[in-house]
Amino acid sequence: MDPRINGFDYRRITVADGVTLSAAVGGSGPAIVLLHGFPQTHLMWRHVAADLAADHTVICPDLRGYGDSDKPVDTDGEAYAKRTMAADIVALAGALGHERFALAGHDRGALVAFRTGLDHPAAVSRLALLDILPTLDMWDVLHGVSAAVAFHLYLMAQPQGLPEQMIGGSPDEFFGYFLDLWARDPEAIPADVRAAYLRASREAVPSIVADYRASAAVDVAHDTADRAAGNQLRMPVTVLQQDWGAALGYDAAEVWRAWAQDLEHQTVTCGHFMAEEAPAEVVRALRALLRR
Structure with a gap:
């Protein structure tokens, strides 16, 4: 049996079109939802969630398509749109009795959190985004040989068939590669x-x-439409990320200020898996955000 977050209850909740999410829920008080990244599950939040549960209701789902949540077949290109996945999160929180909640996401979960904040501003009171750029900006900053660090983005962008076959041929090697490459502290996992x-x-x-x-x-189409319309995140936003701006030649804080006026931007010295490598630092940032 896979490990679980100690002291949390595990629930299965149907959110939309028969899709059911698995979620770990613990604590009591104002709600905060924590969304995991790739190639992880809700377990990545185990340290942070345990701390926040002292005075918050903490909800840690597996995103649709990941972990123990349902994995619908994508027949129209919309099943895994971040807009669709964001609606899942609002429905999940609502089913648990929380029409308004703080939201934090890491990696893929941060992209879902970003879209949730744009599409459902009345539901999201505070927003934390760990180690991403918005999708539109991410593609803009990748260029030349520096884009090799994101080869997986280009591989999985290809039409259905070849990426699934290639990755499915050696899945543990493929996913394990990122767990090894992106962690500066291997013992954190x-x-x-x-x-x-x-x-x-x-x-x-x-x-x-x-x-x-x-x-x-x-997702690019949705971000492009929001940029053209001047849509921004209306709630207080904290961004924690590695110093990718220095590595790839852009001003990360300036990129984020175009999307969020009430912004706290911080760089970290740990690896990509910061909720596992530096949980105390992440907790401090989240608690500071919750006080804003």
Whole structure:
């Protein structure tokens, strides 16, 4: 059996079109929803969630297509649009009795959180985004040989068939590569958690690819429309990220200020998996955000 977040209840909740999400729920008080990244599950929040549960209701779902949540077949390019996945999160929180909640996301979960904040501003009171740029900006800053660091984005953007076959041929090697490459502290992801991540990813290759493929198609269209309309995040926003701006030659804080006026932008010295590598730092940032 995969490890779980100690002291949390596990629930299955239908959110839309028969799609059911698995979520760990713990604590009491104002709600905060924590969304995981790739190639992980809700378990990535285990340290942060335990701390926040002292005075908050903490909701940690597996995103659609990941972990123990449903993995609908993407027949129209919309099943894994971040707009669709954002609606899942609002429905999930509502089903648990929370029409308004704070929201934090990491990696893929941060893209869902970003879209949730844009599409559902009345529902999201505070927003934290860990180690991403918005989809539209992400594609804009990748260029030349520096884009090689994001080869997986280009692979999974290809038409259905080849990416799924290639990744499905050696899933543990593919997903394990990122767990090894992106962690500066390998011990932050212990063997049992790593095994849970690999098992979950191995069983979700088509839906994970569909999630990434959406970010090269429908998600770009949605971000482009919001940029053209001047839409911004209306709530207080905290961004934590590695110093990708210095590495790739752009001003990360300036990119984010175009989307969020009430912005706290911080760079971190840990690796990509900051909620596992530096949970105390993430907790401090989240608690500061919740006080704003």
